Amino acid sequence: MNSKEKQLNGWSLLQLIYALRQAEFSISLADLENVSFCLTQFPELDLKTMLKANFVHSSHENPLFDTIWSMLLLDSYGNPEPNEEANIPLEVPIAPGGQGLGRGFGGVSVFPNPSSFKSELTSPQSLQTYLQLMPQEIEVLGTEDQIQWVLGQMGLHQVLNLKELSYQKGEIAEDELQQFITLKSEFHKKIRQQILWNRIKKENQWELLKAEHWLYRPLESFNQEEKSTVQQALKILGKRLAQRPGFRKKSSRHGEISIHRAIQELVQGNGTIFRLSYQARVPQRPELVVLCDISNSVLPYSKFLLFLISHLKLRFRKTRLFLFIDSLWDITHEEGFNTLDSAQAWSHRNSSGYSDYGKVLSEFQNDWLPLISSQATVLILGDGRNNYCPSQVEYLQEINKKVKRVYWLNPLDKKDWYSSDNILKEYLPYCTGVFRCRTIKDLQLVSRRIF
Structure with a gap:
């Protein structure tokens, strides 16, 4: 423990707690009691390690705790030091x-x-x-x-x-x-x-x-190492949502014995059951259709959404997945679709690189809508920037009439939904709901509401 850390007083601790709470750390009274106990009974403990053990409840919060600790206690800002262990030679020729x-x-x-x-x-x-x-x-x-x-x-x-x-x-x-x-x-x-x-x-x-x-950072801001931890959090969320009640029972050749049918048999057969009936649990929502914009500005968000959808498929009897920029690509049966490894390569071969929502909705309405259940939920992810192409809103209107729900997820802040090149304002009347999906927190809230 260095000299600066030893100088921690009550005021510094209060500042740290306030800053952590403003950063959405969940610090309870029990956590504070534990800190007080440790400071009294184990003064030899490393201060930072002890506070982190009590205040950090998720590994995702470690980097932000270190940032706030440096800001308030170590005052190391403006004094960056090179990595001594790396022994990096900086004497290189200059152009x-x-x-x-x-x-x-x-x-x-x-x-x-x-x-x-x-x-x-x-x-x-x-x-x-x-x-x-x-x-x-x-x-x-x-x-x-x-x-x-x-x-x-x-x-x-x-x-x-x-x-x-x-x-x-x-x-x-x-x-x-x-x-x-x-x-x-x-x-x-x-x-x-x-x-x-x-x-x-x-x-x-x-x-x-x-x-x-990490819950409030834009999804596009995560580096490769952070993306793996975010995907793990989305995987857990997807599994929890998939296990939520959302099933109905249907007659089947196998499964649970139908008590209702058994009682009917007893009544009709004067106390004798001649045939057992079975029932199986099937998802209450029959079909999910997902359309994801994979233009450069939206691709990072599409990756995370499709990763989440891949762990939600159990809630739906059928799932259809499409990528688009200015034309549709059906990836429902593509192996490993959630990684989108080939998405950018496909876009270079099959599109202009500029989003055209009107053309995409027209193609979807003409080629795919007749194949989709009237009870389906359609989920569209896109920023609404249409590069001044025609919105062709009548096609979204037809889609809205055919399916049960149409949800639009937009990675932009709401203030940007009404810019001059954004056609989302024209699509709003034909959407069941429009939500921001810029952060992990947004995805959590939207997922619980939609799924």
Whole structure:
């Protein structure tokens, strides 16, 4: 335990608890009693480990706890340190004139040589210095654009590009390249945290931490490692929903003995049963039809939705799955459809790359609607951006007349549903419900309501 951690007092603990609760951590009175007991009876315990054991109830919350801990107690922001264990050599040649090789913002590095780059990278308050120097046209952009600008000014884009070039020429090993990729990832995380901390202090709104909780982060923001944990959470949700009551009993050759029919036989046969009748449980909802937009802006959300649907299929007697951009692709019988490994390759071969909802709805109404049950539920995932193509709303109207329910899931915030190129406002009258599905929390709420 370092000296800063030992200085934790009651006020710091209250700040930590308040920040965690604003970030949607569930901290009960029992948790606080456990912390008080541990502080009194086991003062030698590592403070951070003890608090995390009591306040973190899901492995998904660990990164956010570490972020808040750093913000409030360790005050390490603006003091990023390179990974000493990696032993990364930063002395690499710089392109003439300090020019970078082009990775987003910051193609030109402010550092004239690698030694200056290394010293600035490890100097106190370096991150805060870069953020203060950020031009106004970058400040108004999103967090990711700001991060890329800072990484560019640090020279990390330039260094990594040169290392990749050296690796392609066979001058360095893959392990050395991976060390630089890891370094960039670490600084990406630290810069993001510093930007968040600056916003919290400037606006005095701890509620901003809520957006960093894994349940409230946009689905497209998860990295590959985080996606696996999110999929595990969706898998559990899907299984729970699949087990919810939603079945009816139907006569069958096998299954449970029908008590109702047995009593009828007793009455009709004067106390004798000549034939046993059986019944089986079948899903109450007969058919689910899912249409997922896989254009670049919606693809990350489609992946998670289809993964969830793959674990909900037991609630429906029949499930049909379609992908689309400007034409439909039936993937109902495709093996491993939930991973969408071939979705982008298909889109390059079979579509223009620009969404056309009117054309897709027309194709669905003409080619597939006659084959679908009148009791079906149709689920459409798309952002509604139609690239100024005709909405052809009459086809959605016909679909609405034929099926029992039409739900639309939109990954955009509601304020963006009414932009000039968005046709969702024209489709609203013919939808049973329209919901946002931008986060895991959105998917949980929508799933419980629809399924």
